Amino acid sequence: MTESSIKLINGYEVVIGFETHTQLAANSKIFSRASTAFGAEPNTQACAVDLALPGTLPVMNKKAVECAIKLGLALGSTIAPVSIFARKNYFYPDLPKGYQISQFEIPVVQGGEVSFFVGDRKKTVRLVRAHLEEDAGKSVHDEFIGQSGIDLNRAGTPLLEIVTEPDMGSSEEAVAYAKELHKIVTWIGICDGNMQEGSFRCDANVSVRKPGQPLGTRREIKNLNSFKNMQVAIDYEIRWQIEEIEDGRAIQQATVLFNPDSGETRAMRTKEDAADYRYFPDPDLPPLVVADSWVQAVKADMPELPRQRADRFVADYGLPEYDATTLTQSQAMADYFEAAAQASSQPKLASNWVMGEISRRLNLEEIGMDQVKVSAAQLGTLIARIHGNVISNNSAKQVFEALWTGEGADVDAVIDAKDLKQSNDTGALEAIIDEVIAANPGNVEQYKAGKDKAFNALVGQVMKASKGKANPGQVNELLKAKLA
Known part of the structure; x- marks a missing residue:
């Protein structure tokens, strides 16, 4: 952790590491052919291998690798x-075998890093590893009848557990990291990122210490399934640990759950260490061999990564770093911006509209880029008309509204139908300006006395008199000439 990233809370330094379970985009389970489709009736997608029936053997899923x-x-x-699969032994009702197949000493992915921005500060989090493993089933509790059941549809679902070094020092950094990782796994198509369905589940290991002291005892907050809950849970846990220490009580290593209704964490069980799981190599699975030719074949099929695309937006389109980073929050948004920028030949204006009006509408209607109601081609044409002084910015918003609501589909047709074209008739505009000057002697005197607000008031009167059709740039130029 760099000194610049350290944030002290009541004199304590916060240390956070993450473990993220990413459900992989495979149609079948990691060691069987059973379906991974979400939402099926309980226990209808659990085959003999998932149920651990005697005599069944696991077979590796190539797509997961x-x-x-x-x-x-x-x-x-x-x-x-070469990587090795191991048996992680523990008993839980939704784990039919009594062990989970995972990777321990030699994982398939080792090291790496995730870089992101927290505000305007760049932060890099180091990764320890990412290992393949199978998911467990799910315990279903019915409080009404006082019984519990086991649904094994998820048993054997392919996961990639991504583990970081304890490099984060605040809930803000933790959430920014999780969002960046979520963006990456969805961007490269290995996970759908659906947190509500459990496709992207985060566990936060949180501890506190006085500066310069050894790492404190960590508590693991399990299964954080929204970015909002993640920040609330981590902040609560930080406060709780500091209060415990200040009251003279030692922190006990534990696994805790977050209650979104109360905004509090509570201990679920004492936290196990690696030795408690009695890891040993799985005798039913040979070592996983990944040849360099396989790596190169996958690499050739990889999309342009978010950071690479952001750098290209800066280099090719002259966008500020902030714009480029924002526009690459998803592949769909990046594709949309680029298509609009090329259609309009005005990348900065396209960036402003995508980050502004487009994003505002998506947030307002709680929909994603896949449901955007104005195509990139339509937006590109609209921006071109603004740049060409065919319509004003205010008029452009009226056109955008018509396109979004389906009132019209063709930009130029909407402009004509609503009579929104700017007037560039200098003679007619000068006549309006003369009338406004004559009708507003007070504002004229104030402007000549150095008050800029008075000039803006005069511009507003001219625009009103022209019914918004006057070219604002032309209005400013002619008005200043007449008041000189």
Whole structure:
């Protein structure tokens, strides 16, 4: 952790590491052919292998390995030419075998880093590893009848667990990291990122210490399934640990759950260490061998990564770093911007509209870029008409509204139908300006006395008199000439 990133809370330094379970975009489970589709009736997608029936043997899913390779390439990690699967032993009702197949000593993805911005400060978090493993089933509790059941549809679902070094020093950094990782795994197509369905689940390891002291005892907040809850949970846990220490009580290593209704964390069980799981190599699975030719084949099929695309937006379109980073929050947004920029030949204006009006409408209607109601081609044409002084910015918003609501589909047709074209008739505009000057002697005197607001008031009167059709730039130029 760099000194510049250290944030003290009541004299304590916060230390946060992350473990993220990413469900891989494979149609079948990691060691069987059972479906991974979400939402099926309980226990209808659990085959003999998932149920651990005697005599069944696991078979590795090639697609899951390719997803791991993609992540390693995206994060600058080392992809192990040979990795080993292990049995992680523990008893829980939704774990039919009594152990989970995972990777321990030699994971498939090793090292790497994730860089992102917290405000205007760049932060880099180091990765320890990313390992392949199977998911467990799910315990279903019915409080009404006082019974619990087991749904094994998720048992065997392919996961990639991504583990960081304890490099984050605040909930803001933790959330920014999680958002960046979420963006990357969805961008490269290895995960759908649906947090509500459990496709992207984060565990935060949180501890506090006095500056210069050894690392404190960590508590792991399990299964944080929204960025909002993540920040609230981490902030609560930080406060709780500091209060415990200040009251003279020692922190006990534990796994805790976050209650979104109360905004509090509570201990679920004492936290196990690696030795408690009695890891040993799985005798039913041979070592996973990843040849360099396989890595190169996956690399050739990789998309342009978010950071690479942001850098290209800066270089090719002259965008500020902030714009480029914002526009690459998703591949859909980046594609949309680029198409609008090329259609209009005005990349900065396109950036402003995508980050402004487009994003505002998406947020207002709670929809994604896949449901945007104005095409990139339509927006490009609209921006071109603004740049060409065909319409004003205010008029452009009226055109945009018509396009968004489906009132019209063709930009120029909407402009004509609503009579929104700017007037560039200098003679007619001068006549309006003369009338406004004559009708507003007070504002004229104030402007000549050095008050800029008075000039803006006169411009507003001219625009009103022209019914918004006057070219604002032309209005400013002619008005200043007449008041000189």
